Amino acid sequence: MKAPSPMSPNTYVGQPIERVEDLRFLRGRGQYIDDIKRDDQVCAAFVRSAVAHGRVRSIDATAALAMPGVRAVITAADFDGPIPTIPFRRPNPSIGPYAQPVIASDKVRYVGEPVAVVIADTAERAEDAAQEVVLDIEELPAIVGMAPAEANEVLLFEAAGGNVASVFVGTLGDAAAAFAAADRVVRGAFRTQRQTAMPMETRGLLAEWNATTSHLTMFGAAKLPFFNRRAMAAMMNLPEAQVDYIELDVGGGFGARGEFYPEDFLLAFAARRLGCPVKWIEDRREHFLATGHARESACDIEFALRSDGIILGARGTLFSNIGAYVRPNGITPARNMVQFLSGPYRIPNIHFEGRGIVTNKTPAGTYRGPGRYEGCFYCEQMLDLSADKLGLDRLEIRRRNLLTDADMPYRLATISPSDGAAETFCDSGDYRSTFERCIIESGWAEKAQLQGRLIDGRYHGLAIGNFIEGGASGPQENARIDVEADGMVSVYAGSSAIGQGTETVLGQIAADALEIPFERITVLHGSTTYLSEGWGSYGSRGTVMGGSAVIDAAQGLIAKFRGAAAIALDVAEKELHIANGVASAPNGRSVKLAQMAGLSCDGSFKNSKATYTFGAAMAHVAVDPKTGHVAVIDYLAVDDVGRIINPLTLHGQVTGAAVQGLGSVFSEELVYDESGQILVGSLADYLVPLATDYPTIRCVSLENYPSPNNPLGAKGAGEGGIIPVGGVVLSAVTAALQSLGVRPRELPISPPKLWALIQQAAQA
Amino acid sequence: MKLAPLDYKRPASLQEAIAILAAHDGAALPLAGGQSLIPILAFRLAAPTMLVDLRGVPGLDGIAIGPGGVRLGAMVRWRDIEDEKRLAAAWPLLPAVISHIAHYQIRNRGTVGGSLAHADPAAELPGLAVTCDATIEIVGRDGPREIPASALFVGALSTSLAAGDLIVGMRLPPWRDGRRWAFEEFALRRGDFAIVGVAAYYDLDDAGRVVDAHIGAIGVSEYPIRLTAAEQALNGSPIDDATIAAAARAACAMVEPQDDIHASAAYRRALVGTLTERALARASA
Amino acid sequence: MTAIMQLSFDVNGAPVVVEVQARTTLADCLRHTLGLTGTHLGCEHGICGACTVIVDDAAVRSCLMLAVQAEGTRVVTVEGLSGDDSLTPLQAAFRKHHALQCGFCTPGMITTLHALLTDEPFADADRIRDVLSGNICRCTGYIPIIEAALEARIAYQGKREDGRR
Known part of the structure; x- marks a missing residue:
C-alpha cells in the first residue's frame, strides 16, 4: 500500500486504502444480526407449505401451542382486515393481482410459502413446535415450467386470468x-x-415494538432501508416516523438480501402483538425456499445481419420464470433483458418482448447483474x-459492432410500459478500447494457436466477450456531515453496506x-435514524450516488466553515483561504474545521442518468x-469504471463477481421436480465455487472514460464482474468443442450435461 | 436447523456403551466423530432420543501395521491416517483414498467407524473396505464377531448392524510387495461426495500376468461394489492397453447406477469406464 | 430429553463452566452461552466452514460438534487469536490483500489458516487451496485469501524448520 499523504486534494481517492471495516471483521468483532439479543426477546420459526400448489383446508396449532416455551402461533386467521401484500419496487400496470400476501390464507403457491409463525422463548423451541403444526x-x-405456465394449463391466480404477470417491450429504430x-x-x-445469490449470512431480523411510543424498530436492515421503512409503515398502519430500520454488519447481499420479504412484516406484526422483541434467523435450509431465487430465463431471438457482420437489428422474446408471486423486484430481470441485451454493441433497430411468467416456485428477484448477465449471455451466443x-x-x-466514443451518448432500447x-x-467510452486491451493483456495472439486443439486429452478453447454494466x-442519494465535539467528522450516508467497503470508500x-485525514472520519450508513430520507445500495449505486452526495455535503460544509x-x-x-481543513486569514490567524464542533451540513445528489x-x-x-469437466485455465476481465475510488475494493468486486459467475456457468442450480418440490436444500447440493475451483482470475481496471453524469466521474462497479461470465465462458467451451460440433444452449454446463452433449454430437 | 431434544451419555467402557445402545433398541445412536450424524440431526432427518459418545471408550483408537496387514480402530480419524506416514509404504492405497474424503476440518474429526456405519453409497472408506476384502470387527450384545465388509452394507445409508452393535475396528489384509494400485475419483468439487470413484489393485505373476485383481466402485449403486467383470478381464492377462480397455468396458457393462440431481445414470456408467481405465493406466505406469 | 448438562472446558486460554442442553452445538454454546459471536454460523450442516474453531489444536466445524463433546478440551475462537488492539500477521495480511469483503466467512478462514500454518508453516498454494476448499467465501473469489495466507506463512515459520507437523 502506498503511504498516502494527507496534504493535497485527491490524496485518498484512487489509492488502495486498507479498509476500516476489516479491523472488526478480522477479530470476530463484527456485529451481525444474530450477534445481538434482547433480554426479553422471543424467537420465531416459520411453518411453510410443503406442497407447491394447494388450497389450505385447515391449520391445527393445538399441539404446538401446548409445547414448552411456546408463546403464540400466528396464522392468516389472526388478521382482522385484508392480509397485507409485499410491495413492488417500481410501478407496473399489470402486476397488482400477483402480489404476495404476507401469509398464506386460502391458497399456497410454492414450497416454502409461510403459512404460520411459531413464537417461542428460544429458537430451538420455536423449531420444535413448528414441526408440530399440522397443515x-x-x-x-x-406448474413449474414456463411453457406450460404461458399456456395457462393451470392458473396460479384465477382472478388474474393468466400466468404472464408482465410484458415489457423494448424498442429502438425500426426492427x-x-x-x-x-x-x-x-x-x-x-x-x-x-439460481440464488447465496450470501454467506442468511437473512435475519429482530423486530422491537415500543408500546409506549408506538414505535417499531427493525434491526437487520440491508440494501434499501428507507424504501422498506416506507412500506412497513404503510402495512403496519403507522406514520413513517414511527418506524426505523437499523443496519448492522451484513454478511453479503448480491441483490437478494434486504428486499422486503413476508417474514419482515410477520416479525413486526408478532412484536406488536406480543409486546416483546421478536428475533428470527433464517436457517440455511429455509434460505433455499424463502430467499429470492433468480436467473431462470430463456430467449428465442433473431439478429438481422449484413454480410460483413454489421448487425442491423434484433428482435424476439425473452422469458423470465419469476416464481409464484411478483416480489419487489420480480419483473426486473425481464425488464433488464429487454433493455440491455444489446449491451455494448451497436444494434440500431430493436424489438424485444420480455415476459414475466408465474410458476409454482419460490418467487424470484434480483441477483447481481439481474437480466444483464442473462442478456449478455444471449447476445454473446x-x-x-x-x-x-x-x-x-x-x-x-x-470489433465491428462495438460502440465507440463517437456514438456517445448512445440510446439503448426504450422500455414500455415505463417504470x-x-x-x-x-x-x-470507446468500447473497443477495453476489447483491444483485453486481446493484448490476455496474450491472445499466442493463445490463439491453442484454439480447438486436443492436448493431453483436453480440448482447449478461447473467447472474448464484451459487456456494459448499468x-x-x-433518483437521489443523501448525506450529512457533522463536526463532532472531539473534532472528528461524522459522515452519514443513505448508501448501505452489504460487504463492499462502504465505510472506507465513502471515507476516502x-x-x-x-x-482532512481519512482517520478523522467516521462513516455511518444504512440506518433510517441517520438521515430523514435515503435510498441505499442496489444497481451499483452505493459509491457513485452516495459518494456524490457526500461531496455535495462536504462542499456545503466547507461553505459553512467559511x-x-x-x-x-x-x-x-472572501478573504479566507481554506485548505487542508484550515481556514486562514491574511493576517495569519487561522481556525481548524476540527474546532467547529456542531457544524453540520446536509447534501444530496439527484440524478437519473445511469x-x-x-x-x-x-x-x-x-x-x-x-468427464465433461471444464478447467478454467485463464480468465481475464478488463473494465473501464470511469474513476477508481479504491483499487483494492474494485478488484475485490470484479474478481469475486467473476468467480460467482463461474459458479453460475458450471455448477449452481436450483433443481425442481415436476410436482414443484425443490430438490436442492443444502450447501452440499447447491454447488458454489470453492477455493480449489478457479485459481486463475485476473483483472485490469481502467479509468480512461469518466462518467459525465456525476462529480466523481465514477461508474458503478459491483456487478460488471459477473455480467460477461456466462457469455464468454460458454463461447470458449463452444470454441473448444467446435470440431465435435457441440454447441451448448443452456446453462449450467455441468460436467454431466456437457458430457451428454458430447455424446449426442458423437451419435449424430 | 437446531437439533431436536435428545439425551447424551459418555460411557467409559465398551460394555457400558453396548448396554446403553441395546437398552434403547435403536432409539439411541452411537456418536463417534459426528461428521455425518450431526448434519442428519440438524436437518431432523433422524430422531434418536439418545446419543452415546464413544470418546470415553478405551481401545478404539490406534493404527496397527504388521505382517497381518493394517488394523484401524473405529475411532481412528482421517487425520490420524494422514499423519501415519508408514502407511505410504505399508498400505499405500489407504492414504490415497483417504485424501479424497471431505475437507480439512472434517478430516480432523471424522472416523473410520463412523464412516463405515453411516454407509453412504459414495463414501470412500466403505468402497475401499469392499474392494480390498476388509474385515469389520463388531462387538454386540452377544460379544465380538467379524464379518467381511461386503456383508456390512445392505443399502444406501443402511448396514447389517443390529441395535447394540458397535464397529470397533477394520482390518485390511497384508499388502504384497510390488503390488500395482490406483484410486480415481470424480467429484463435482473438491471434497464433495464422489459422483464415481474406482479403487483398483493387482499383482503380477512372474510372467507379467495379472493375478488377484481387485477393482471396486463407489457412487454407482446403493452400496460399494466389486467390479468383478473387470477383475475377470484382467486376471491372467498381461497388462496392456487392450486389457485395460476390456476391463473398462466390462466395468461399464456391469453397473446399474441411478439418476440423481447431480448426474444421470448414463454419465455415471460412462465414468465407471473412464475411471477404471484411468486407474489401471496409472497403476500400470 | 432436554437434559441440561454441565460442561467444563477451556476457551481462549481461560477455563469456563457452562450449562447447556445436550442438543446444543459447540457453535451455539460459544455464540449464545458464552457471547463469543465471532464464530459465525453459515449453514449449520458442516459445509461452509464459517464456524471453524480450533479444538485441541485441530480446526473443526463447531456446528458439527455438540458442546458436551468439548468437555475437557481447549477451544480457541477467532477472538482468542489477537490482542485488543493489534492484528496478527495473518489478519494483517488479510487486510492488506483485501481478502475479506462482508466478513462473514472471515473468522472461519482465519481459524482454519491459523491451525494449518501452525502445523504446516511451509504449506504451498495448492495445499492452502485444498484446505480452504472446506471454507466457502461468496465475496472474494478466494484469490486474495490465498495471497494473504502465503504472505502470512513467514510469521509461522520461525517455530518449525521441517514444515511438517
Missing part, C-alpha cells in the same frame, strides 16, 4: 425494416438456470452463431472533499471430453 392442504396441480433489409437472419434459443454463419472471425464480428427509467443512454440508479471521498471562520476570525469570507461501466473478458478453458 391440511388440498394439493392442486403444480421490421432492418430485418427486411438483412443479408442474413440468425435465430437462436438459449436458457439460463434458476448470438454473435458466435452469427459469426459462424457468416464465416467471420468471432473477434472480428465483435421511470424507460429511456437510458450509454454515457461515455450503475448509479437514480469525504477525506478528499474536506481535505462563514463560521469569517466570524471567528473577524474577516470577510452510468455505464464497460469492459471485456477473456476465457481460456480446457474440456475433458470423457
